[in-house]
Amino acid sequence: MSTDSNCIFCKIAAGELPSTQVYSDEHVVVFKDISPKAPVHLLVVPRIHVVSLAELTSEHDALMAHMMRLLPKLAEEQGLTDGFRTVINTGVGGGQVVFHLHIHLLGGGELHGAGFVG
């Protein structure tokens, strides 16, 4: 599997760094964001190292479909019965800080608009 030994999310996925994990399977790990922006704030992270949406190829199609279909299941498990927000930051201009593709899953509070600050 393609991983990056300098990547914090690769280390979390490998269990080399701690996280509060809520789900894992052979393709992804899901853990609580260290700096939550809502009562529920999870990060859905592929085990393979992909930098961002901009680096995806057709090789990743099944993985991305898996991640997308997992989101509503996770939301339901977290009690987000009336909806949830997903965010993918891409590149510096998109506010990405950790350069390993991840989907934020947020909910449980008052979320309005698109949350754009700028």
Ligand code: DGP
């Ligand atoms: P982004 O801007 O999309 O790259 O967001 C990265 C998120 O990752 C940010 O909300 C904080 C979170 N984060 C960064 N380092 C860690 C960590 O070591 N553990 C956990 N659980 N979350 C982290």
